[in-house]
Amino acid sequence: MTKIIECIPNVSEGRRSDVVEAIAAAIRAVPGASLLDFSSDASHNRSVFTFAGDAAAVKAAVLAIYERAVPAIDLRSHAGEHPRLGAVDVVPFVPIEGVTMAECVALAKDVASEVARRFAVPVYLYEDASANPARKNLEDIRRGEFEGLAQKMSAPEWAPDYGGPAPHPTAGASVIGARMPLIAYNINLSTDRLDVAKKIAAGIRHSSGGFRYVKAAGFELKDRGVVQVSMNLTNYEKTPIFRVFETVKREAERYGVAVLESEIVGLVPAAALHAVAEYYLQLAGFSADQVLENKLRAAE
Amino acid sequence: MTKIIECIPNVSEGRRSDVVEAIAAAIRAVPGASLLDFSSDASHNRSVFTFAGDAAAVKAAVLAIYERAVPAIDLRSHAGEHPRLGAVDVVPFVPIEGVTMAECVALAKDVASEVARRFAVPVYLYEDASANPARKNLEDIRRGEFEGLAQKMSAPEWAPDYGGPAPHPTAGASVIGARMPLIAYNINLSTDRLDVAKKIAAGIRHSSGGFRYVKAAGFELKDRGVVQVSMNLTNYEKTPIFRVFETVKREAERYGVAVLESEIVGLVPAAALHAVAEYYLQLAGFSADQVLENKLRAAE
Numbered sequence: 001m002t003k004i005i006e007c008i009p010n011v012s013e014g015r016r017s018d019v020v021e022a023i024a025a026a027i028r029a030v031p032g033a034s035l036l037d038f039s040s041d042a043s044h045n046r047s048v049f050t051f052a053g054d055a056a057a058v059k060a061a062v063l064a065i066y067e068r069a070v071p072a073i074d075l076r077s078h079a080g081e082h083p084r085l086g087a088v089d090v091v092p093f094v095p096i097e098g099v100t101m102a103e104c105v106a107l108a109k110d111v112a113s114e115v116a117r118r119f120a121v122p123v124y125l126y127e128d129a130s131a132n133p134a135r136k137n138l139e140d141i142r143r144g145e146f147e148g149l150a151q152k153m154s155a156p157e158w159a160p161d162y163g164g165p166a167p168h169p170t171a172g173a174s175v176i177g178a179r180m181p182l183i184a185y186n187i188n189l190s191t192d193r194l195d196v197a198k199k200i201a202a203g204i205r206h207s208s209g210g211f212r213y214v215k216a217a218g219f220e221l222k223d224r225g226v227v228q229v230s231m232n233l234t235n236y237e238k239t240p241i242f243r244v245f246e247t248v249k250r251e252a253e254r255y256g257v258a259v260l261e262s263e264i265v266g267l268v269p270a271a272a273l274h275a276v277a278e279y280y281l282q283l284a285g286f287s288a289d290q291v292l293e294n295k296l297r298a299a300e
Numbered sequence: 301m302t303k304i305i306e307c308i309p310n311v312s313e314g315r316r317s318d319v320v321e322a323i324a325a326a327i328r329a330v331p332g333a334s335l336l337d338f339s340s341d342a343s344h345n346r347s348v349f350t351f352a353g354d355a356a357a358v359k360a361a362v363l364a365i366y367e368r369a370v371p372a373i374d375l376r377s378h379a380g381e382h383p384r385l386g387a388v389d390v391v392p393f394v395p396i397e398g399v400t401m402a403e404c405v406a407l408a409k410d411v412a413s414e415v416a417r418r419f420a421v422p423v424y425l426y427e428d429a430s431a432n433p434a435r436k437n438l439e440d441i442r443r444g445e446f447e448g449l450a451q452k453m454s455a456p457e458w459a460p461d462y463g464g465p466a467p468h469p470t471a472g473a474s475v476i477g478a479r480m481p482l483i484a485y486n487i488n489l490s491t492d493r494l495d496v497a498k499k500i501a502a503g504i505r506h507s508s509g510g511f512r513y514v515k516a517a518g519f520e521l522k523d524r525g526v527v528q529v530s531m532n533l534t535n536y537e538k539t540p541i542f543r544v545f546e547t548v549k550r551e552a553e554r555y556g557v558a559v560l561e562s563e564i565v566g567l568v569p570a571a572a573l574h575a576v577a578e579y580y581l582q583l584a585g586f587s588a589d590q591v592l593e594n595k596l597r598a599a600e
Contacts, residue, residue, distance in 0.1 A: 004596060036595060052596050096592060181592065188584075245581050261584035267592040270570060277576035281545050284488075284561035292396060292481065292567040293593075295336060296304060296352050 002297060004097040005104060006036075006181065007058045010090045011047050011069050012078055014040040019072045020047045026064040032057030045080025046089070052096065055107045062091055062111050066119050074170040075146040085142050085149060086121065086172035093129075093178045096269065104178035105129045112176045116163030122153065122173045123162040129177035130161075138175060146172045180213075183233040183272060184265035185241060187248050191257045194220050197227035200251045204229070204244060211247075213239035226260055236272040242279040302597060304397040305404060306336075306481065307358045310390040311347050311369050312378055314340040319372045320347045326364040332357030345380025346389070352396065355407045362391055362411050366419050374470040375446040385442050385449060386421065386472035393429075393478045396569065404478035405429045412476045416463030422453065422473045423462040429477035430461075438475060446472045480513075483533040483572060484565035485541060487548050491557045494520050497527035500551045504529070504544060511547075513539035526560055536572040542579040 013019045020040050027035045033053040040047040051061055066088055073087035091111070093104040105128055112123040130136045134157070144152045149167045152158045159165065160173060167173050189197060197218030204210040205217075213235035219228045229248055233239060249259050271288065278286050288294055313319045320340050327335045333353040340347040351361055366388055373387035391411070393404040405428055412423040430436045434457070444452045449467045452458045459465065460473060467473050489497060497518030502508045505516035513535035519528045529548055533539060549559050571588065578586050588594055 006592075006596075034596065096596065241577075241581065259582055261582045263584050264586060264590055267590055267595055269592045270574075270594075273574050273577040273591070274570075276580055277541075277573040280576055280580040281541065282559055282561045284563050286564060290564055290567055291573065292306070292569045294570075295567055296306075296334065296396065 002097055003054045003099050003103075004052050005055060005058050005099055005107065006050065006052045006094040006096050007062060008048060008050050008092055008094070009062065009065055009088060010084075011049065011065065011073070012045065012075060012080070012084045012087050012089050013069070013073050014045040014047050014080065015042050016072075019068070022072070023047070023049065023065055023068045026068050027051050027061045030057055030061045030064055033061040041082070043080065044082035045078060046082045046084065055099075055103065058093065059107060059111050059114075063114060063118070066115055066121070070119050070121065070168070070171045075172050076170060078146070083139075083142050083145050084172075085146055086168070086174045087170070088115075088121070088174050089142075090126075090138060091174060091176040092127065093176075094181050095178075096181070101128055101178060101180070108176050108178045112162045112174075115174060115176070116160075119168070119171070120163065121168045121171050122160035122164040122166075124173060124175045125161045126175045126177035127179040141175050149173060180235045180237065181267075181269050181272075183236055183241065183268050185231045185233055185244070185262065186265065187229045187231075187245065187262040188221065188224075188260040189227050189229070189252055189257050190260040191227060191255075192220070192225050193255070193257070194218060194227050196252065196255045196257055197229050199255075200248055201229050201231075203251055204231075204247055211239040211244060214244060236269065236275070240275050240279070241272055242276045302397055303354045303399050303403075304352050305355060305358050305399055305407065306350065306352045306394040306396050307362060308348060308350050308392055308394070309362065309365055309388060310384075311349065311365065311373070312345065312375060312380070312384045312387050312389050313369070313373050314345040314347050314380065315342050316372075319368070322372070323347070323365055323368045324349065326368050327351050327361045330357055330361045330364055333361040341382070343380065344382035345378060346382045346384065355399075355403065358393065359407060359411050359414075363414060363418070366415060366421070370419050370421065370468070370471045375472050376470060378446070383439075383442050383445050384472075385446055386468070386474045387470070388415075388421070388474050389442075390426075390438060391474060391476040392427065393476075394481050395478070396481070401428055401478060401480070408476050408478045412462045412474075415474060415476070416460075419468070419471070420463065421468045421471050422460035422464040422466075424473060424475045425461045426475045426477035427479040441475050449473060480535040480537065481567075481569050481572075483536055483541065483568050485531045485533055485544070485562065486565065487529045487531075487545065487562040488521065488524075488560040489527050489529070489552055489557050490560040491527060491555075492520070492525050493555070493557070494518060494527050496552065496555045496557055497529050499555075500548055501529050501531075503551055504531075504547055511539045511544060514544060536569065536575070540575050540579070541572055542576045 108129040201216040201218040215232040408429040501516035501518040504510040515532040
């Protein structure tokens with residue numbers, strides 16, 4: 001069976017296109033790694049690369065990024081709107097096909113160890129790769145940013161998982177880990193009442209008592225005269241799309257409002273959609289092996 | 301993009317395993333053709349092979365089947381419960397990925413022409429490959445079977461599309477065509493009232509006024525004390541699963557009966573499940589490119 005891991009490194013360079021292009025070229029040069037996308041934001045001064053492959057290929061691609069980024073990026077003179085801790089700021093590994101989360105966690109630790117050893121960049125593990133509840137959340141780890149890193153790292157509770165005890169002088173530190181694929185999911189409501197979208201968002205998001213793997217906010221879509229519950233679903237296996245949709249729909253009914261439509265922004269794993277079909281159709285005994293394309297792939 | 305066509309030839313031999321195995325081996329030997337499954341039924345005296353590949357590979361595999369089957373199978377001495385017209389009885393080509401129905405129709409005609417020329421087996425086109433409404437349905441073409449074939453073929457309206465004018469003396473004729481993937485789909489109802497399942501089946505199937513691409517019958521599942529609406533969905537794009545499910549559910553309500561569960565038997569194309577998710581979630585502007593696995597595949 002094919003094993004596919006997705007990796008989405010965030011690098012603290014969004015203005016010098018030669019540096020960004022050199023990193024993209026380094027990823028493309030790794031056999032078995034497919035560069036799916038990359039984009040730079042000048043005001044964030046940050047670029048995001050998306051690539052996929054088996055564990056060996058994505059590991060080689062991540063190390064190739066460090067080879068280009070560490071000498072080229074000096075955080076002492078880096079400015080941008082987006083918070084950052086290091087030249088290679090965040091490296092998540094995401095299980096896509098034929099790969100368990102445990103394998104992605106093992107890969108994150110393997111890569112983290114190699115990064116600390118070869119590039120003298122200390123690494124914090126995060127999300128599923130971190131066993132420490134206080135150090136799972138990216139925002140918590142990154143708080144204080146590069147400028148506050150030396151002081152933060154000297155506190156025992158912020159000793160890095162690999163490398164250290166001090167930050168790399170120009171490349172800072174990296175946050176490396178494993179997480180489920182994110183699904184950016186919006187539900188548009190047939191009303192212009194922003195308060196309804198905001199109340200529903202508050203009801204379903206984890207931070208205010210809702211589902212464990214939902215981040216949500218309410219917005220107005222002024223040009224269309226409707227409102228939106230905008231969400232990130234951070235674990236579609238444990239908080240599935242259909243449960244979130246059904247809850248938003250029921251809560252909207254309570255205000256006399258209907259769901260106009262929903263939308264998936266960007267990519268979604270096939271399994272997340274299959275779970276919706278299973279729920280709605282009340283499918284008994286359904287298995288991913290029954291999806292024709294999976295069967296064909298397995299026979300290749 | 302990968303191009304995948306599925307082909308499911310039905311061969312009139314289900315007892316002599318050496319003949320069946322030789323055909324399976326011939327398919328496996330074709331580069332680019334993946335044999336997914338094959339099974340024989342002794343009482344039907346018939347075997348079904350399922351394989352996939354691009355047009356060139358599936359064509360080569362079909363011709364390899366004829367090379368083995370035509371000399372080995374003599375319909376003059378063949379007996380079995382299943383109706384049949386030829387040694388290689390039916391050959392459907394099914395578009396799976398990156399392939400249009402028009403391409404499958406063109407392939408069916410190309411293969412049919414080659415079969416008539418190389419093996420002197422006349423061919424009837426069927427389903428989407430046939431332009432003649434009276435000759436689209438497999439049952440209509442096969443009526444009279446091998447034993448009645450010489451007489452049937454002599455009628456002008458039953459002249460074969462390729463080859464002829466007489467049947468092959470031992471291998472009869474073949475029915476070759478293109479069709480959508482079949483989905484075997486059952487809905488179980490929380491009742492033991494067989495009349496309810498039968499009435500609903502009659503309401504949704506094409507033959508008695510229901511949906512164009514639904515075949516359906518009502519059954520009892522005696523060991524479970526429930527009834528089943530058992531269906532074949534012959535075109536999930538034009539008669540989608542969700543519309544059938546929703547209709548069965550509403551009709552059952554009319555008798556005070558609930559849907560217990562539904563089940564997909566065997567394989568289902570991913571697109572058929574994605575259409576269910578799109579419907580239930582009221583997804584706006586969703587495209588197959590947004591499925592992560594499709595994106596990865598396209599980048600390979």
